[in-house]
Amino acid sequence: MEKHPFVEFLNHFVPQVARKFKQLNQAMWILETTGSDDAADLKGSLDAEYRFLFNDAATYKQLQQWEKELTDPLLKRQADILVRTFKPNQISKKILEEMAQKEATLAQSYGNFRPELDGKKVSENDIRDILKNENNVARRKKAWEASKEIGRELAPQILALVKLRNDSAKNLGYSDYFQMQLDLQEVDAPWLLKTLDDLSQKSDKAYASALDEIENSLSHRFGVKKEELGPWAWTEPFSQEDPLDTRELDALVSGVDLSKAGLDFYRRMGIDVKPILDRSDMYERPGKNQHAFCIHIDREGDVRTLNNVKESIKWLETVLHELGHAIYELGFEKNLPWLLKEPPHMIPTEGMALIAGRQAYLSEPLKNLVNSPQKELLQKAEKSLKRRQLIFSRWVLVMTAFESELYRNPDQNLNALWWRLVEKYQKIKAPAHREHQFDWATKYHIGLAPVYYFSYLLGEMFASAIQEALAKECGASALATEKAGQFLQKRLFSPGNRMSWSELVKHVTGHPLTPDAWIKEFS
Ligand SMILES: [Zn+2]
Incomplete structure (x- = not known):
């Protein structure tokens, strides 16, 4: 032939x-x-x-x-x-260059901006510390407002980029950039919005009850009525994380070597992550990226993770999460062509990473990970996982609905839209006098990681569906067994980008992706 x-x-x-x-x-x-x-x-x-x-x-x-x-x-x-x-x-080289230039400038503004609080320049971490520890509501409110100052500077830059992105999408025949990005990622736009809506409705009651628990606890802590709490009652500026029990849970990992916990965890799945850890950069250092990620340098096995490990449950989750990405990258069928040695989308690799990260909150696996018999705390961790899932799902709904509207019509009153969505999904009331602010522009991803956020929630949905499939196939709900390791290796990792992400979901779980397993697990 x-x-x-x-x-x-x-x-x-x-x-x-x-x-x-x-x-x-x-x-x-x-x-x-x-x-x-x-x-x-x-x-x-x-x-x-x-x-x-x-x-x-x-x-x-x-x-x-x-x-x-x-x-x-x-x-x-x-x-x-x-x-x-x-x-x-x-698109023309000129537009490509203009976009790259504008993104670089935006990234720099984002990185360099420090708002003033009581006449002093403060960092993102300073604000988070205040929101974590301060009990005086007026001080909390001031810190929260300071965290939103950056929006005024970034909004015009982001809008210029939104316009360029929309122009480029229209040149290629799409109605706007949101639609183009979904199409290029093999995500059907009506399906996505319908699926998120479905999840939102089916978990609404559970979220309302989690929110009630949170607001009761916070109103008790700050000594104000529930109606007077405001978004500054949460422990970070976007109300996207669980504000309860966090410090208490950190006690569980006190004295635990988190890298070793990760090594032992994956060993129980029959997977040796020592070579990955040896190449990884695990601890804080000046100048180093403060977050975490996993990178496959060459698609030939040089997989590394970057972490900034501290003794907290969050970092235990993160170490497990990044190693989850890493074992996926090392699991592609050996003779796949180079172009197919990647996950078909971030949804499946997030699914693996998220399911691994969740073990840091589930009482059975957590007990093994930290070697602790403190039953009450272990149960608290599990309850926190459920709240975290519900809270984060609401946050993704806000982000996705906002981005879809932002690109459809960037000329509307975007801050009014933002707070309408926050009230609708997060059920947090807009504070007075935010009409002429730019709160929507303060979230990093809106400007610099556009049309991407929805993947986190689809990844969570997939993680629950994998868990369900594992329970059926391997007869246990635990991830840390060799049988589970083999199942994931064969079904999830080895195909690489042979098929689309939605086909891969079916290949692994036997069903198309729906919110059902996630709903069953968390609401
Ligand atoms: Zn990830």
Whole structure:
């Protein structure tokens, strides 16, 4: 049989992509672990070079043609992936550059802005500390308001980017950027909105009762009526995390080596994560990225995680979470073509990471992880997991509904829209006099990680569906068994990007993705 010209194209094109991909990731690792200016410059230029590989219009046209005529499923899938990678790069180089420039400036403004509180510049962590520890409501309110100051500076920059993003989407035939992003990610827009709506309705009662518990406890703590609590009663600026019991739960991990806990946990699944931990960067250091992530440098097994481990239950969850991404990346079928050695979307890899992270709150696995018999605290952790799920789900609903409206009509009163959605989903009343503020613009993802947030909630839904499938297939609800490890390896990890994320969900659980398992577990 004669070779299809696409095969020759791949032989020539993929090695270039792979080389640039690896260089880019190496630069990013240096940047994130050191914060050096040189690494930032290098990463910026490699990023542009990488994107430029997918810019050629003639190649794009040819790929579309090949995608149509190919019959071999693996080749067809690779052509499909390339078409979707080329597509958003088919706008003028000038617009691409303008967007990159505006994003870089926005990222810098975001990183450098420090609001003033009582005449002193304060950081994000300072504000979080106040919201965690301060009992004086007036001081809390001031800190919360300070956290929203950044919105005024960022809003015009974000709106300029929204406009550019919409222009580029319209050039490619979409009604707006939100619609384009979903299409490129193989997510059906009406399905997404309907699914989130379904989840919202079915968990409404459970959320209301969790909120009641939270408000009772906070109103007792601050000595004010429930109606007077305000959004500043929560322990962070967006009311997206569980504000109860957090400090108490940290006592459970006191003196525990969290890396070792992770190592032992995955060993029980029959998976050795020592090589990953050896390459990882686990502890705080000046200049280093303060969050956490997992990166597969070369799609050839160099998988690393970045953490800033402290003795808290949150960091136990995070270590397990990032290692969940890592074992997924190491589990692709060995002879898959390079282009397919990735998850089809962040939904399935988040599903794995989230299910692993949840073990830090479930009393049985937690007992093993921290080697603690403190039954009462273990039960509290489990209750906290349920509240966290309900609270976070509401936050994702706000973010997703807001973004969909933001791109549909960026000229409306966005702060009014923002608070309408907060009241609708989070059931937190808008404070007085916010009409002329820019609270919507203070969340990092709105400007810099657009049309992405919904994946966290779909990932949670998938995590619950996996849990259900594991219980059926492996006869146990626990994740930490070799049988569960093998099941995930075979069904979830090994296919890579052979199929779309929605097909993969069916392949793993036997059903399309719905909120049902999540609803059963948490509401
Ligand atoms: Zn993750």
